[in-house]
Amino acid sequence: MNKILELRNRIYKEKKVVGLNGESLELNSAIDPNEGNAILDILKRNPDFFRTIEIGCAFGLSSLFICEGINGRLGSKHTIIDPFQMTSWKGVGIHNLKNAGIENFNLIEKASEIALPQLLEQKESFDFALIDGWHTFDHTLVDFFYLEKLIRPGGIIGIDDIHLPGINKVVRYLLNYPNLELIESVPNYTSRKRKFRDNILNNFFGLIKIILPKKYYYKVLSDKIIKSDKILGLYSSMVFFRKIDNDKRGWNWFEPF
Numbered sequence: 353m354n355k356i357l358e359l360r361n362r363i364y365k366e367k368k369v370v371g372l373n374g375e376s377l378e379l380n381s382a383i384d385p386n387e388g389n390a391i392l393d394i395l396k397r398n399p400d401f402f403r404t405i406e407i408g409c410a411f412g413l414s415s416l417f418i419c420e421g422i423n424g425r426l427g428s429k430h431t432i433i434d435p436f437q438m439t440s441w442k443g444v445g446i447h448n449l450k451n452a453g454i455e456n457f458n459l460i461e462k463a464s465e466i467a468l469p470q471l472l473e474q475k476e477s478f479d480f481a482l483i484d485g486w487h488t489f490d491h492t493l494v495d496f497f498y499l500e501k502l503i504r505p506g507g508i509i510g511i512d513d514i515h516l517p518g519i520n521k522v523v524r525y526l527l528n529y530p531n532l533e534l535i536e537s538v539p540n541y542t543s544r545k546r547k548f549r550d551n552i553l554n555n556f557f558g559l560i561k562i563i564l565p566k567k568y569y570y571k572v573l574s575d576k577i578i579k580s581d582k583i584l585g586l587y588s589s590m591v592f593f594r595k596i597d598n599d600k601r602g603w604n605w606f607e608p609f
């Protein structure tokens with residue numbers, strides 16, 4: 353078993369991580385293994401991806417998956433943006449990467465809203481990005497705004513926690529971009545109750561759409577209801593967009609979302 357896989361398996365099993373000073377901490381923030389494996393699959397399916405970037409490292413679980421995905425590729429480098437890695441997270445994420453034998457990463461200890469425009473000014477470019485930082489609507493949109501410019505056409509951007517209302521709204525807006533394609537939604541149901549509720553709601557609205565005459569349907573149901581998560585393919589907590597082209601929208605582009 354490779355060192356990275358071994359380390360992340362141990363962390364998910366024990367639900368504990370070790371800080372730089374050797375203290376043991378509860379694993380209280382990390383992507384789900386399903387989501388991690390989806391990232392890994394995407395990176396493996398795209399062997400030409402070698403420059404990756406993520407917003408929000410915490411204990412470094414997402415970083416481990418990303419670094420594993422580009423491991424061994426010529427010139428590969430992972431850029432991590434997290435202003436609190438050495439304070440709130442006690443350097444655990446970085447410690448984990450080093451313990452797994454990963455050296456090809458750099459940590460930018462700045463807020464993403466500061467670091468991303470700087471990377472753009474430096475004319476950096478990436479193949480893959482993950483957004484898992486500050487989870488408000490505006491912050492996520494700002495992260496995406498810059499990452500869409502930093503990712504080259506053909507590259508992929510993942511967004512975590514799309515079940516949160518603010519992030520869900522951002523994703524609904526992005527679904528209208530002509531140069532983006534939703535390529536994957538990761539099923540991630542940790543709560544059986546939520547799965548049950550979502551299934552009922554999504555199937556109900558899906559059924560209404562089929563049985564009601566179109567005219568009546570659009571008249572009666574609000575946009576929000578028409579665009580249920582199921583209909584939009586957002587039945588998950590992580591989604592991936594491929595940037596199929598450069599952004600060619602005009603100055604006054606807008607689509608209701």
Ligand SMILES: C[S@@+](CC[C@H](N)C(=O)[O-])C[C@H]1O[C@@H](n2cnc3c(N)ncnc32)[C@H](O)[C@@H]1O
Pocket residue numbers: 381382383407408409410411412413414415433434435436437440441462463464465484485486
């Ligand atoms: C949910 S955690 C990330 C979990 C991590 N991706 C994983 O799977 O292990 C959110 C992270 O966002 C970071 N964060 C908070 N505000 C930020 C900002 N303005 N810019 C970048 N990162 C930020 C936090 O320090 C934290 O590490």
